[in-house]
Amino acid sequence: MGIIIGSLLGYKFGGWFGMLMGAWVGHTIEQSITGGRAGDSKKQTQESFFNALFLSMGKLAKVDGKVSPSEIERTEGIMQHMKLNQEMRQRAINLFNQGKDPSHNIDSALSQFGRLARRSLSLKQIFLEMLIDVAEADGMISQAEHRMIEQTCRLIGYPVQLLSAMMKMRGFRSAGGYQQNQQQGANRQQSRRPTNRNAPFNPYQVLGVGESDNKTTVRKAYKRLMSQHHPDKLVSKGLPPEMMKVAEEKAKQIQLSWEKVKDLKGW
Template sequence: MSWWGKGIGASVGFALGGPLGALLGGVIGHQVDRQQYRRERLEVHSSDQQATTQAAFFTATFAVMGRLAKIDGHVSEREIEMARSVMHHMQLNEAQRRAAIELFNQGKSDGFDLEGVLDQFRRVVHRRSALVQMFLEIQISAALADGALDNRERDLLLHICERLGFSQLQFQLLFTRVAAVMGLFGGPGASQGAGGGAGRAGPSPKARLEQSYAVLGIEPTVSDDELKRAYRRLMNQNHPDKLVSKGLPEEMIQLATEKTQQIKQAYETVKEARGL
């Protein structure tokens, strides 16, 4: 059962507390009648670490996504579509979808406490670096939804990464991986490169191979043994069941599944090119 089933809205917010709990309880607390709230508030305790971690991930994901979408002064239709895409992949029910939209809108508001949200999120996920990485990859995907990354978006992404304990180098690696999956090439700040853009033909075999190395996070010069180790490491880190056990909301398991499929496809492409 997911965190949502264990205690909807205000009851989970009560267990979570802090800026994240205030956001979550505020946007969906009205969906719970008073009797249900009193009952579920007793059932959901802060000691239920997985439930509170899942609630924190859900809340932070959509609120921070809203902040990123607004940072360049306006929210584009493609950025809104990216948020909808994440919701679609999560197969949210109607109540969850409304909550996600409201969290996105809260993130766009002038009074949004980004620092408080990031600091609490880091405390809740603690040392689960795979969860933080999944969160960051979702945010990078959202920022790249319009096919470009301007300086304000880049600076905010860097700030988010650093606040969550990821270095600038780690950001560069994550950005390259996400951009490769989305068919966009070039470093942070590049508007678009080979293989990107609506209406273009698919990438050439050479570009596809370069993209596959980027998805795997390795250089084309690595040995076959290093290639295999990198692949096994990524598959182990991103296994959907393992991520859920660490606190990824069960509603996001489809995103994790697609990520492992992308890793597998990239590995098969490189293996074929190497004749393995």
């Protein structure tokens, strides 16, 4: 309820960015009142995250008819970032292949992850971000892929309205499926390169803000993203330890983007 109220108020006063910010504030307030997620084993949540993620990646890659080389490459890149040992790597591959099988239903795995994650909005968001990374590997999210991601939101208990806001902030516009703006697509490809101060990337795109936004708006976006993607915080909520490196790189990219915007604006 806190997420719903916060997102509605945020959208009214701040558009898509306000919706995400409001949802996060509402989620935080609700957690402080209810005491947050309690009683579930962190290990169970980590196992569920891992299983649901690679099953979903396999299903998503196959949902529009065939698995593209770019989708395989993107999934492989995620596994490399996770630095999986041989046993865990094989397990991830097996789950991916199970997900590709049209006869294999992954709904129960997603529902289980949603139950274990409960009110952990940030954990569910990073889960969806990784699915979107696979879906957009070729710069286009098809209607079938988008429908599946929306269904995933419902099964794990993540508001679909926030998914739409997330997609718009990532530079996607509706065009049959979700077609990424050409320039923003190029910027996102650049932003996936190793995060160092000499690497070209669009810091506004990483932060989900516009070049004309004021310092207060950009700072709020930066703080919200850092809170959502803080590695230790995510692991404490059930992010698999193997995902720590991915979360760390994302947090570094967010920090670097904030520093870059401050330099560009002279703040």
